[in-house]
Amino acid sequence: MVPVRPxxxxxxxxxxxxRDGPRSRVELxxxxxxxxxxxxxxxxxxVELGLVESAGPAASRGGRRSSLLRVAGTVRFAGLVVGPDxxxxxxxxxxxxxxxxxHEPTDVRLGPEPVVARAVxxxxxxxxxxxxxxxxxxxxxxxxxxxFPQGSPVAPGALPGWHGFPVRDTLGAELECPTxxxxxxxxxxLGEQHAGIGRAFDDFLYVKLGTAIGCGLVLRGAPHRGATxxxxxxxxxxxxxxxxxxxxxxxxxxxxYCGDSGLVGAALDxxxxxxxxxxxxxxxGSGTLTMADVARAAAAGDPAVQAVARDAARRLxxxxxxxxxxxxxxxxxxxxxxxxxxxxxxxxxxxxxxRRSAPLTTGTMPIVLSDLGERAAVVGAARLISxxxxxxx
Amino acid sequence: MVPVRPxxxxxxxxxxxxRDGPRSRVELxxxxxxxxxxxxxxxxxxVELGLVESAGPAASRGGRRSSLLRVAGTVRFAGLVVGPDxxxxxxxxxxxxxxxxxHEPTDVRLGPEPVVARAVxxxxxxxxxxxxxxxxxxxxxxxxxxxFPQGSPVAPGALPGWHGFPVRDTLGAELECPTxxxxxxxxxxLGEQHAGIGRAFDDFLYVKLGTAIGCGLVLRGAPHRGATxxxxxxxxxxxxxxxxxxxxxxxxxxxxYCGDSGLVGAALDxxxxxxxxxxxxxxxGSGTLTMADVARAAAAGDPAVQAVARDAARRLxxxxxxxxxxxxxxxxxxxxxxxxxxxxxxxxxxxxxxRRSAPLTTGTMPIVLSDLGERAAVVGAARLISxxxxxxx
Numbered sequence: 001m002v003p004v005r006p007x008x009x010x011x012x013x014x015x016x017x018x019r020d021g022p023r024s025r026v027e028l029x030x031x032x033x034x035x036x037x038x039x040x041x042x043x044x045x046x047v048e049l050g051l052v053e054s055a056g057p058a059a060s061r062g063g064r065r066s067s068l069l070r071v072a073g074t075v076r077f078a079g080l081v082v083g084p085d086x087x088x089x090x091x092x093x094x095x096x097x098x099x100x101x102x103h104e105p106t107d108v109r110l111g112p113e114p115v116v117a118r119a120v121x122x123x124x125x126x127x128x129x130x131x132x133x134x135x136x137x138x139x140x141x142x143x144x145x146x147x148f149p150q151g152s153p154v155a156p157g158a159l160p161g162w163h164g165f166p167v168r169d170t171l172g173a174e175l176e177c178p179t180x181x182x183x184x185x186x187x188x189x190l191g192e193q194h195a196g197i198g199r200a201f202d203d204f205l206y207v208k209l210g211t212a213i214g215c216g217l218v219l220r221g222a223p224h225r226g227a228t229x230x231x232x233x234x235x236x237x238x239x240x241x242x243x244x245x246x247x248x249x250x251x252x253x254x255x256x257y258c259g260d261s262g263l264v265g266a267a268l269d270x271x272x273x274x275x276x277x278x279x280x281x282x283x284x285g286s287g288t289l290t291m292a293d294v295a296r297a298a299a300a301g302d303p304a305v306q307a308v309a310r311d312a313a314r315r316l317x318x319x320x321x322x323x324x325x326x327x328x329x330x331x332x333x334x335x336x337x338x339x340x341x342x343x344x345x346x347x348x349x350x351x352x353x354x355r356r357s358a359p360l361t362t363g364t365m366p367i368v369l370s371d372l373g374e375r376a377a378v379v380g381a382a383r384l385i386s387x388x389x390x391x392x393x
Numbered sequence: 394m395v396p397v398r399p400x401x402x403x404x405x406x407x408x409x410x411x412r413d414g415p416r417s418r419v420e421l422x423x424x425x426x427x428x429x430x431x432x433x434x435x436x437x438x439x440v441e442l443g444l445v446e447s448a449g450p451a452a453s454r455g456g457r458r459s460s461l462l463r464v465a466g467t468v469r470f471a472g473l474v475v476g477p478d479x480x481x482x483x484x485x486x487x488x489x490x491x492x493x494x495x496h497e498p499t500d501v502r503l504g505p506e507p508v509v510a511r512a513v514x515x516x517x518x519x520x521x522x523x524x525x526x527x528x529x530x531x532x533x534x535x536x537x538x539x540x541f542p543q544g545s546p547v548a549p550g551a552l553p554g555w556h557g558f559p560v561r562d563t564l565g566a567e568l569e570c571p572t573x574x575x576x577x578x579x580x581x582x583l584g585e586q587h588a589g590i591g592r593a594f595d596d597f598l599y600v601k602l603g604t605a606i607g608c609g610l611v612l613r614g615a616p617h618r619g620a621t622x623x624x625x626x627x628x629x630x631x632x633x634x635x636x637x638x639x640x641x642x643x644x645x646x647x648x649x650y651c652g653d654s655g656l657v658g659a660a661l662d663x664x665x666x667x668x669x670x671x672x673x674x675x676x677x678g679s680g681t682l683t684m685a686d687v688a689r690a691a692a693a694g695d696p697a698v699q700a701v702a703r704d705a706a707r708r709l710x711x712x713x714x715x716x717x718x719x720x721x722x723x724x725x726x727x728x729x730x731x732x733x734x735x736x737x738x739x740x741x742x743x744x745x746x747x748r749r750s751a752p753l754t755t756g757t758m759p760i761v762l763s764d765l766g767e768r769a770a771v772v773g774a775a776r777l778i779s780x781x782x783x784x785x786x
Binding site for chain 2: 202203215219224226228229231232234236237238319325327328359360361363364365
């Protein structure tokens with residue numbers, strides 16, 4: 001099936017407005033700057049194309065009842081997120097509401113072919129479950145640098161064997177629909193833009209904590225990928241020449257301090273040195289510590305673990321001072337922090353950023369934890385492809 | 394006189410294309426995506442408005458000779474740049490070629506009223522010299538943070554007494570033409586975008602060295618000012634808690650190492666400690682050192698002064714690693730380095746940036762010295778206002 005796309009810039013703008021929910025004709029005229037008669041022509045054409053439909057009467061404000069319009073109920077996007085140890089796939093409607101979602105464990109170190117093949121099966125299962133005859137497009141998030149125009153990873157530390165693999169073209173050919181592939185932090189920033197607090201801001205940073213550190217930028221209302229789609233690649237900024245070893249082979253990288261393994265490593269030190277008796281006991285019992293152990297200890301008020309979190313947050317905060325001074329976002333959103341640790345990290349990040357940056361830049365800039373949780377990624381992946389499908393060029 | 398503006402987005406795009414020089418009708422059709430008949434209608438209207446004129450026949454490529462179009466010869470912009478100790482004003486044509494330029498010493502510490510009044514006189518003198526009856530607009534660069542929507546400085550360290558002064562509204566009322574005010578580094582970035590190597594790139598950083606350090610960003614083809622016009626404000630990023638004192642009152646700021654007074658301070662240390670016999674002699678003779686002394690010594694191969702430059706460049710380079718990783722520009726342009734010092738700084742900046750950043754980001758990213766010199770600022774100021782005048786909204 002040949003995917004249907006809007007025919008001109010007005011139709012594209014109408015679809016993007018309707019992606020945020022049903023609108024009356026009056027609202028659409030205002031939003032895209034069309035006269036009532038021109039709007040009618042464009043809407044009629046979008047209805048003929050099967051992209052828009054009536055959503056029944058609008059709430060009456062006196063006078064003639066006007067009818068609401070919405071993205072057609074047949075529009076379906078998919079979002080696919082490859083994590084280091086998990087695949088997540090979802091299908092959304094044209095407003096990017098998740099209709100169905102599937103997870104399963106994976107091991108990206110198996111290389112791209114089996115993982116991508118399994119992803120195709122997962123999306124196929126979702127289609128079958130929902131009885132879909134087509135997808136309007138699929139967006140994909142990968143945990144590493146992605147050359148966006150090619151849709152393939154570039155030297156991704158967390159994806160051994162994936163360098164240069166044509167993820168976009170392989171998935172697009174298998175699923176027979178428009179496909180785009182991006183870095184997972186960029187995709188999560190798009191999720192925040194659609195369904196999170198980012199919705200209210202044209203310029204924001206989304207900082208992704210977790211196994212890998214990443215950053216997605218939305219500037220002037222659009223994702224900013226930079227000249228070679230490397231923007232936001234802050235994981236391996238060098239903070240200290242004599243810092244802890246990093247998975248990338250260097251030492252003292254931001255990720256080596258603030259990524260999950262950096263935090264667990266510092267917590268192990270606290271356990272072994274006796275600074276945290278609780279973690280020492282846990283370590284003696286299970287032979288190792290996990291991020292969940294660290295978060296639990298922090299939430300329980302373990303002072304040594306809280307000191308670990310503060311130290312990491314202070315280092316991340318210093319990096320953020322440079323980043324916010326440089327691009328002057330309206331808000332910084334921090335995602336991926338495990339429950340129990342997020343607020344400890346946030347407090348110290350705020351202290352450093354607000355103390356060390358210029359009032360013009362951060363005087364009115366909030367720093368907040370994401371409240372979207374994991375769903376940010378699949379919704380963002382769906383939004384990624386919707387940006388292309390709901391465009392006329 | 395009411396300033397004439399384009400009436401729609403096509404006319405605005407045509408003027409922006411012609412700002413880069415005369416074009417044939419065929420070239421204009423291609424550049425803005427109009428059919429020949431629609432182009433003719435828009436061009437006719439621009440000619441009626443007095444914004445476009447014929448520039449004579451295009452070079453023949455066989456067949457019928459087509460005529461070139463250009464911005465009308467009556468279009469005149471002004472650029473005004475306030476430096477810490479100098480005012481520069483220029484008048485350009487519609488292609489931003491400088492037709493006349495005036496400098497004079499000033500002291501911004503006198504406060505905004507006398508300096509702005511003197512600037513008005515300087516622009517008036519240029520108008521009289523050129524016999525102009527009108528200006529289509531004036532752009533202004535100030536050495537400090539500027540709230541762009543208001544056109545007034547915000548807590549500008551180098552402009553005591555200027556905080557909140559309505560520079561844009563005062564100049565606009567006096568000169569009776571559209572007026573915009575921006576930070577000087579942003580304005581110089583616009584100059585690079587119009588007339589320098591920045592012309593070839595959609596995403597670049599312009600780093601301004603000199604008395605004050607600043608940075609202008611052009612992202613996705615447009616100046617990036619951020620949520621509160623603070624973007625690029627990197628001067629006071631803290632590099633070391635125990636660093637040299639900065640004019641801002643803090644210690645260890647980037648500017649305290651890499652600004653002129655930081656470099657001169659480090660050179661004074663080299664003179665007093667005997668590490669630089671040449672500078673010691675100079676200091677004994679004149680009682681002080683200037684930036685010109687430092688640059689001359691560096692150019693003459695003085696090892697102690699070259700070490701000073703390398704140390705400063707290394708610190709700037711480390712900051713740039715973070716910035717380029719974050720926004721992934723296509724090129725970094727460094728301006729304001731005095732003759733004799735620029736290449737020493739550049740070599741070390743390149744060494745640090747290329748060694749410490751990801752191949753995806755900097756593999757194809759040049760780092761170059763600006764070849765525009767001081768004219769970047771007035772041309773950029775003229776471009777600033779041309780962006781508004783050559784827009785339809």
